[in-house]
Amino acid sequence: xxxxxxxxxxxxxxxxxxxxxxxxxxxxxATTMFWYRQFPKQSLxxxxxxxEGSKATxxxxxxxxxxxxxxxxxxxxxxxVTSAHPEDSSFYIxxxxxxIGELFFGEGSRLTVL
Amino acid sequence: GQNIDQPTEMTATEGAIVQINCTYQxxxxxxxxxxxxxxxxxxxxxxxxxLDGLEEKGRFSSFLSRSKGYSYLLLKELQMKxxxxxLCAVRKTGGSYIPTFGRGTSLIVHP
Numbered sequence: 001x002x003x004x005x006x007x008x009x010x011x012x013x014x015x016x017x018x019x020x021x022x023x024x025x026x027x028x029x030a031t032t033m034f035w036y037r038q039f040p041k042q043s044l045x046x047x048x049x050x051x052e053g054s055k056a057t058x059x060x061x062x063x064x065x066x067x068x069x070x071x072x073x074x075x076x077x078x079x080x081v082t083s084a085h086p087e088d089s090s091f092y093i094x095x096x097x098x099x100i101g102e103l104f105f106g107e108g109s110r111l112t113v114l
Numbered sequence: 115g116q117n118i119d120q121p122t123e124m125t126a127t128e129g130a131i132v133q134i135n136c137t138y139q140x141x142x143x144x145x146x147x148x149x150x151x152x153x154x155x156x157x158x159x160x161x162x163x164x165l166d167g168l169e170e171k172g173r174f175s176s177f178l179s180r181s182k183g184y185s186y187l188l189l190k191e192l193q194m195k196x197x198x199x200x201l202c203a204v205r206k207t208g209g210s211y212i213p214t215f216g217r218g219t220s221l222i223v224h225p
Binding site: 006042102 | 147154155156157158159162201212213214215216217218220
């Protein structure tokens with residue numbers, strides 16, 4: 001099946017710094033990728049939809065200047081958490097569509113902001 | 115929007131059968147997904163239903179009734195490794211491929 005790779009899987013950073021998370025589709029071209037955030041024992045919350053070559057579409061309540069999304073190629077999307085704060089600590093997951101629109105997820109990135 | 119409701123937690127015994135229900139309300143239904151998510155890991159795809167009826171895939175089966183806004187995931191011959199969260203997700207019509215996820219059902223399988 002389709003494979004989506006996400007890196008890094010874990011990152012710890014100091015408050016005020018920026019962190020970049022990469023999402024790659026390894027065996028298919030993903031014109032659209034999605035970024036989710038998940039807090040403990042909560043469901044996946046869609047943050048933004050990333051389209052190759054255009055600006056990302058953010059969900060209501062998600063700060064686009066804080067969560068910078070870039071989809072520079074058909075196989076790579078990046079999420080940068082700028083000026084991270086402890087409340088940004090969460091599990092960030094990317095996904096991409098293939099075929100019928102089934103979502104394939106990356107492995108997730110656990111961000112801890114000290 | 116979409117309202118997706120599923121039980122928060124269920125427990126079952128190894129070797130048994132468990133049914134996880136999901137009800138939804140949406141305008142313009144375009145498919146229902148079930149995903150399995152182990153703690154600290156990303157979800158993995160289990161099934162996709164867009165027409166009424168039962169889809170069987172090994173130990174897992176998924177059922178859909180569009181008129182009732184209802185689906186269930188049936189797990190047979192439960193194994194300890196089936197302990198996970200099971201997410202129901204519904205997709206709307208309108209060109210978007212993005213499904214909306216329910217809160218998930220945490221299944222605990224005990225010996």
